[in-house]
Amino acid sequence: MKQNILFLILVLIAITGCAEDPTPKPKAYLALEYPQAIYKTENIAKMPFTFERNALGKNLRTKTLKGETTSYGINIEYPNLKGTIYITYKAIEENKEYLNAYLKNAQNFTQEHTQKADAIDEFEYINPERSVYGMFYDVGGNAASQSQFYVTDSTNHFITGSLYFYAKPNYDSILPAANYLQKDIKRIMESLKWKH
Numbered sequence: 001m002k003q004n005i006l007f008l009i010l011v012l013i014a015i016t017g018c019a020e021d022p023t024p025k026p027k028a029y030l031a032l033e034y035p036q037a038i039y040k041t042e043n044i045a046k047m048p049f050t051f052e053r054n055a056l057g058k059n060l061r062t063k064t065l066k067g068e069t070t071s072y073g074i075n076i077e078y079p080n081l082k083g084t085i086y087i088t089y090k091a092i093e094e095n096k097e098y099l100n101a102y103l104k105n106a107q108n109f110t111q112e113h114t115q116k117a118d119a120i121d122e123f124e125y126i127n128p129e130r131s132v133y134g135m136f137y138d139v140g141g142n143a144a145s146q147s148q149f150y151v152t153d154s155t156n157h158f159i160t161g162s163l164y165f166y167a168k169p170n171y172d173s174i175l176p177a178a179n180y181l182q183k184d185i186k187r188i189m190e191s192l193k194w195k196h
Helices: 002-017 097-115 171-191
Strands: 039-042 049-054 058-065 071-078 083-091 117-127 132-141 145-152 157-165
Touching (some): 049 171, 071 171, 083 171, 097 145, 132 171, 145 171
Antiparallel strands (some): 039 049, 117 132, 132 145, 145 157
């Protein structure tokens, strides 16, 4: 008798439990939300320029680089995003041939990523009022650097920069963070002012 009752209970559970057809669940995407950027002007005493940077960027590090001309490096680290924007300043000084060499090196550096990049989109930046002229590169795919840029006044100053993450390049995984930091790079370019 106990076996018959147990069998009836199992049959009832099976019948009522499978009443609806199973429906597939919709695909889900990782929802990453980053804080709204709060920009502040960065005025480093020895640097011949100012710019605005996101307060989320921590551990601003500067160093004097050795070379033929006056050079400085600035690292803006984003620990929460596991990325860093590297900026290098080089003085053109008296020799205008340096400008051609710097431009060529910046463009060649970007082209080195073509082996891993799916696409490299170029965006020209021109601000004649501030004498800031440059190029922003959006590097798509599993390249080591997702964004690169350079700006110059074409007479005295040249700045180049790039974005790197502390992880093996996986475009799908780092794309939200890359998009967020690309806005910061564009803000750096747009807010840059030379100290004359």
